[in-house]
Amino acid sequence: MKATCWMGPTRMQVREVPDPKILNRRDCIVRVTSTAICGSDLHLYNGFLPMMEPGDIMGHEFMGEVVEVGPDVKNLKVRDRVVVPFPIACGACRACKAEAYSLCENSNPNAWMAEKMLGHSPSGIFGYSHLTGGFAGGQAEYVRVPFADVGPLKVPDTLEDEQVLFLSDILPTGYMAAEMCGIKPGDTVAVWGCGPVGQFAIASAYLLGAEKVIGIDRFPYRLQMASEKAGAVTVNYAEVDSVPDVLKDLTAGRGPDHCIDAVGAEGHTHGVQYLHDRAKQMMRMQTDRPIALREAILSCANGGTVSVVGVYTGLIDKFPMNAVMNRSLTIKTGQCHAHRYMRPLMDRIKRGEIDPTFVITHRMSLDDAPRGYDIFNKKLENCEKVVLKAA
Amino acid sequence: MASSMETGIESSASGSRGVGTALGRNARPRREATAPYQRLADEDRGTGGESLSDLLGYFSIGLGLAEVLAPTAVARLIGIKHPNDRNRTLLRLMGLREISSGVAILSNQQPKKSVMSRVAGDALDLALLGATLANSDNDRGRTLFATANVLAVTALDVMASKSLAKQPETSANEQMEKGIIRTKRSITVQRPVDEVYAFWHDFQNLPRFMGHLESVRMTGEGRSHWVAKAPAGKTVEWDAETTEDRKNEVIAWRSLPGSKVYNAGEVRFSSAPGDRGTELRVMLDYDPPFGKLGSKVAMLWREEPGQQIADDLRHFKQVMETGEIVLSDSTKRRGPHPAKPDDKPVQL
Numbered sequence: 101m102k103a104t105c106w107m108g109p110t111r112m113q114v115r116e117v118p119d120p121k122i123l124n125r126r127d128c129i130v131r132v133t134s135t136a137i138c139g140s141d142l143h144l145y146n147g148f149l150p151m152m153e154p155g156d157i158m159g160h161e162f163m164g165e166v167v168e169v170g171p172d173v174k175n176l177k178v179r180d181r182v183v184v185p186f187p188i189a190c191g192a193c194r195a196c197k198a199e200a201y202s203l204c205e206n207s208n209p210n211a212w213m214a215e216k217m218l219g220h221s222p223s224g225i226f227g228y229s230h231l232t233g234g235f236a237g238g239q240a241e242y243v244r245v246p247f248a249d250v251g252p253l254k255v256p257d258t259l260e261d262e263q264v265l266f267l268s269d270i271l272p273t274g275y276m277a278a279e280m281c282g283i284k285p286g287d288t289v290a291v292w293g294c295g296p297v298g299q300f301a302i303a304s305a306y307l308l309g310a311e312k313v314i315g316i317d318r319f320p321y322r323l324q325m326a327s328e329k330a331g332a333v334t335v336n337y338a339e340v341d342s343v344p345d346v347l348k349d350l351t352a353g354r355g356p357d358h359c360i361d362a363v364g365a366e367g368h369t370h371g372v373q374y375l376h377d378r379a380k381q382m383m384r385m386q387t388d389r390p391i392a393l394r395e396a397i398l399s400c401a402n403g404g405t406v407s408v409v410g411v412y413t414g415l416i417d418k419f420p421m422n423a424v425m426n427r428s429l430t431i432k433t434g435q436c437h438a439h440r441y442m443r444p445l446m447d448r449i450k451r452g453e454i455d456p457t458f459v460i461t462h463r464m465s466l467d468d469a470p471r472g473y474d475i476f477n478k479k480l481e482n483c484e485k486v487v488l489k490a491a
Numbered sequence: 492m493a494s495s496m497e498t499g500i501e502s503s504a505s506g507s508r509g510v511g512t513a514l515g516r517n518a519r520p521r522r523e524a525t526a527p528y529q530r531l532a533d534e535d536r537g538t539g540g541e542s543l544s545d546l547l548g549y550f551s552i553g554l555g556l557a558e559v560l561a562p563t564a565v566a567r568l569i570g571i572k573h574p575n576d577r578n579r580t581l582l583r584l585m586g587l588r589e590i591s592s593g594v595a596i597l598s599n600q601q602p603k604k605s606v607m608s609r610v611a612g613d614a615l616d617l618a619l620l621g622a623t624l625a626n627s628d629n630d631r632g633r634t635l636f637a638t639a640n641v642l643a644v645t646a647l648d649v650m651a652s653k654s655l656a657k658q659p660e661t662s663a664n665e666q667m668e669k670g671i672i673r674t675k676r677s678i679t680v681q682r683p684v685d686e687v688y689a690f691w692h693d694f695q696n697l698p699r700f701m702g703h704l705e706s707v708r709m710t711g712e713g714r715s716h717w718v719a720k721a722p723a724g725k726t727v728e729w730d731a732e733t734t735e736d737r738k739n740e741v742i743a744w745r746s747l748p749g750s751k752v753y754n755a756g757e758v759r760f761s762s763a764p765g766d767r768g769t770e771l772r773v774m775l776d777y778d779p780p781f782g783k784l785g786s787k788v789a790m791l792w793r794e795e796p797g798q799q800i801a802d803d804l805r806h807f808k809q810v811m812e813t814g815e816i817v818l819s820d821s822t823k824r825r826g827p828h829p830a831k832p833d834d835k836p837v838q839l
Binding site for chain 1: 679802805812815818820821
């Protein structure tokens with residue numbers, strides 16, 4: 101089969117690789133019909149996430165048709181159409197029972213590696229380095245799905261691929277970012293990053309009752325989408341002196357009640373601070389540039405919530421803990437427990453409460469995946485979200 | 492308030508110790524939850540508990556090898572301009588002394604005495620350097636530099652021996668003098684105690700999650716026959732006897748005297764708090780080839796016993812909670828194209 105393989109930083113290749121096989125009794129094999137490139141894939145693409153090996157198959161946002169089921173999978177049958185959540189979860193451990201699926205205690209065969217770096221191991225994730233299990237990803241023609249009786253959600257034929265594909269990751273992730281804020285009527289929410297997750301966080305904050313949502317980015321096309329499609333008040337950080345000052349102004353001095361970091365490790369800003377962080381990162385004195393996170397903390401209203409769904413890959417520097425502690429801020433974070441949100445969000449899509457297709461700007465064939473990575477990474481051609489059609 | 496204080500004093504007087512006596516009776520922790528924890532030297536980690544002394548051990552071996560193999564170069568380095576045979580012999584002897592204290596440090600479970608031997612060696616080195624300094628033919632700058640370095644290392648040696656002296660003497664591993672390694676690991680399994688105990692109690696289940704075991708067969712009267720994988724496709728076999736077996740509490744076993752392999756283990760089961768299932772604590776004694784030093788070399792290939800047991804326990808949890816060991820493409824095959832699983836799992 102064909103698969104998008106990581107061959108080194110910024111080197112993606114679509115290569116012929118052997119088809120996946122059933123390895124565990126609760127596996128299924130899915131023939132991928134649609135898959136997408138995630139912002140977090142760019143951290144791998146740019147070489148910021150360790151434990152990648154040349155040849156690793158990328159992709160954790162995918163859906164398709166079941167073509168083979170393991171002997172212990174009772175709820176799926178061949179030809180079922182499914183969308184698959186990006187964390188791999190067993191459904192039986194304490195974390196899964198608490199619906200904290202991205203903390204599954206059993207699904208990362210390389211948990212020992214993760215324990216060395218993170219203290220404890222999170223769940224396995226498709227196509228997301230050997231630190232999270234070394235599972236082959238879904239930017240391919242076929243993919244093996246472990247614990248197929250827990251993760252995949254059956255999709256009715258009345259919904260198109262593009263309407264439900266993002267249930268695999270970015271829609272639940274954006275939704276969880278907003279949910280973690282505990283939004284109350286009258287609340288203002290600020291979202292750093294108007295990539296696809298940021299767009300869905302803005303939309304979700306409104307679904308959860310926010311009064312006003314502010315979107316922060318530097319690309320006019322992304323800000324335009326955040327405003328026109330998701331309904332945000334937008335701030336172009338490249339055009340203002342200080343984002344926290346603008347946010348103070350927009351909230352008459354209070355600051356946003358909740359701040360969402362949908363940027364993560366490769367944050368960007370203008371001026372000396374960026375050069376400082378970039379230099380430290382290049383010298384391996386820190387692995388991540390926590391620019392959005394610092395701003396979110398400093399901007400947040402007293403007693404507010406900082407919700408972090410942007411992916412971090414290592415260590416950060418100059419973390420304003422004094423602001424967090426002295427101003428009673430709550431930091432909430434996590435890889436999305438996607439399984440928890442897929443069905444309710446599919447119901448919202450069916451009811452027309454949200455149409456997630458608005459983020460798609462590029463549709464291409466799987467063969468063009470390397471070009472998709474390139475334009476998404478460089479923000480060329482007003483690229484917001486690339487969907488790859490595998491078949 | 493007064494009455495709760497009084498009851499607190501009462502209970503600490505009646506029991507062997509008081510825990511949380513400032514708390515009212517209802518708020519006090521359960522006795523089982525507050526069993527004192529003493530970190531026994533090395534025991535809970537298998538190997539590698541004393542990083543400074545380990546470092547000094549490696550340093551000793553490195554320096555010793557240099558002195559034995561290249562005494563002339565070492566002599567020049569410490570300022571002896573024209574090394575003669577007597578210098579070389581002396582350096583070789585000092586080298587042998589370094590190597591032996593290095594090996595002693597690394598192969599001992601409690602290397603206190605071995606580190607002390609380094610301090611004594613430092614004193615000897617300093618005396619010899621003093622003699623070198625007294626000879627005006629030598630390069631005094633170099634000798635002074637070498638002396639400063641030895642003084643610095645002496646400071647580290649004294650630090651290491653002091654910090655080791657603070658560790659409690661353990662009777663935990665009576666057999667450590669014989670080179671037996673003891674490791675401990677624990678895990679929580681989301682299953683009731685009786686189920687977890689029953690699964691482990693049937694030793695024939697052990698190969699389902701212990702990667703190095705080929706098979707275990709019960710041979711009657713608390714005896715069992717074990718077959719384990721060995722390097723180069725070979726196997727080792729031994730017989731073991733169950734030494735303790737209390738339902739839902741503990742199972743212990745030991746290889747029979749005269750077995751080719753020494754191996755003893757104990758697994759304790761207890762109910763985890765709340766609805767968290769079962770806490771499992773495993774202690775394993777084994778006799779690695781070439782003692783602790785051998786196990787340190789083996790660690791380079793991730794064969795270190797503590798890691799092996801940690802992997803086995805994780806696999807045990809997977810078998811109990813999900814039915815089998817969870818595989819990914821990369822656990823089946825290393826390197827490019829991880830989607831190509833051959834049928835032989837990689838032994839991690």
